[in-house]
Amino acid sequence: MSSNAKAPSLSERAKGNIAAPTPPYLNGLNEEQADAVLTTDGPVLVLAGAGTGKTRVLTTRIGHILATGKARPNEILAVTFTNKATREMKNRIGAMIGGMVEGMPWLGTFHSIGVKILRRHAEMVDLKSNFTILDGDDSLRLMKQLIKAENIDEKRWPPRRLATIIDGWKNRGLTPEKVPSNERGIFADGRGLSLYAAYQKRLKELNAVDFGDLLLEMNKLLADNPDILKEYHRRFKYILVDEYQDTNVAQYMWLRLIAQGTGNICCVGDDDQAIYGWRGAEVDNILRFEKDFPGAKTIRLERNYRSTGHILAAASGLISHNEDRLGKTLHTEDGLGDQVTLKGVWDDAEEARSIGDEIEALQTKQHPLNEIAILVRASFQMRAFEDRFVTLGLPYRVIGGPRFYERLEIKDACAYFDVVLNPANDLKFERIINTPKRGLANATLEVLHHHARSRGISLFESAMEIVDTEELRPKPRGSLRALIERFGHWRSLVENTPHTELAEQILDDSGYTQMWQKDKSPQAQTRLENLKELIRYMGEFENLAGFMEHVSLVMDADANNDGDRVNLMTLHAAKGLEFDTVFLPGWEEGLFPHQRSLDEEGKSGLEEERRLGYVGITRAKKKSHISFTQNRRIHGSWVTQPPSRFIDELPEKNIEVIEQMGNFGGYATSRFENMPQNYERTPKGNANAGKNYNRKSASNFTKTIDAKVIAKKTVTTDYEVGERIFHQKFGYGAITNINGDTLDIDFEKASPKKVKASFVERH
């Protein structure tokens, strides 16, 4: 520019060198991305389509703020939606900045950040700072108790439903007083609201919060205490929000409160990927952004770096059928690549077989399995694939399946730890008071409850009192006393015993470990291993309390998942991930779009389903395979359903239809194995037909859901038909049939039964 006119001075020339070089972290960003990174101040909304480098922008932005010294790591609030996303961010920032990540204490999910803040000011919202966090299970149990106490028929008014209703209210930021009058009549003839109030009261008594409260109480805290709010305004110089389209009203209110400080808030999201409406997410938040944050700058990222042309076009074509969207036009500079394939098959087994074959073919072509994903609408669809992969010996992992900490044994163990740390935790105490069996069942519990309620004390305290009275019969009384004493003992060890050691001792002492050791069921072994894993994982934390904090919110240790494996997950779990090859099975009316979303949400439900399809297709970098079945088993009976309406919404030129022999895909090849099933579809014949079929195709592997166990010890039974065996309970008998580890046995002194192989001995 002007410096060309006259010769620059030495200092100017040298200065040029300072100003000019772009920081290395900006390299490779396109114009919009760079804009999103560099516009640090004021409200910014980044509309980032699928595969446009959203996470990269977010992390680079943080890196930029840190590198330029605009804020220190602990002055940045970065909120994500899932733990997975948090981890990913930490890793990426770590790679960019190097190590500093631990210094970013305010990078986390809404919930984990909520806990952190609430612990500091617990007393302001009527809690003690060691409050416990209830998971869905706990809160459901609590609601059940309340419903029972009100003498409401559990059958007619299932606790589940109440849980959903209350959760919905909480998601919308509604405390009991704020629930609009037209919704008060809901549940059990208008008692829903009072149950909600009772539930909240009970939570306070228990010094506990549920997930929803983490947001709700948070808002109460900040709204009612301007000085505290100011403190956080000062603290957070920059706010970043990931997956903004998934925020619900409560989260939105919270963000708005906090952002009133500096106003430096940057939200990244994609309205076309809003798939959590059922959970209270409000796409509206993204639409309202410019209104609520005046002077907001909106930046659109529309260049897709992930998928090839056909895939992107197919996805765009599909999503264009939605009416409620901000509208983005994604483009790619990659080639067209391959078309999206479309295939119809006979039933779900055939679908699994077909996809399994295809994956095997890919495998021989050196396609890494890690780069292959199967994305299903509902988790029950996974079973067919798991079955098939086990037979093929194809390694796979389930992402987002039952989480580690949701397993029975883990929850039981944690309940023990919880009660040791906090005897007033009634729900946990109740959970384990009779696990393992100690003769302390309903009757005893009833007495305890009664006493606790009348005296206004916790179950544990009332147990201590009752043990010294005549109220219980000697047997349970002794048993209860022993339990209490043991808890006292453990509690005395908390201070000076290494926590992993203590944990082990608790599990052994209580007889919990023994309970599983005695258990002969095939899962018992895995359970024990999980417990070991739990203790091992615990070692990574400083103390028991620190560990427990993580368990409730953050923990998902997936063991045994390394190596090259096919990924199996729901469409919801797939958001944010990408794979070379993606299979999208089950595109049928009723399943996808899901019937329920149509029934309950009408058009907006349908649009959300369509976005789910969009998310699915755009996960693929190179290949997308859509398939649908003609027949599917739902609620145990066979249903024939038409292909998904979404299929015909796909642009024809981007789709390659896979034709097969016969007039319906896959029929010719699958007929042989499926015929019997079809012929014997009478109500009672059905069960047997299914079994026969299974035996034929699946020879000697079990059909248990816990396929991971099987994968390890492939064949568990080496019994033979006709062999004579002994069973602890039923005595001697002969094997008439074998199905995996389930044996059909004709007992000499009892009626024929199906028995797990682990329960019998050779004779």
Place this chain on the structure above:
DNA sequence: TTGTTACTATTTTTT
């Protein structure tokens, strides 16, 4: 009090 059996309702997605 525990264990068994019979029955019923339930099947989306999750922090």
Place this chain on the structure above:
DNA sequence: ATAGTAACAA
């Protein structure tokens, strides 16, 4: 088909 619950027997 399955899980979870309620009713019943030992």
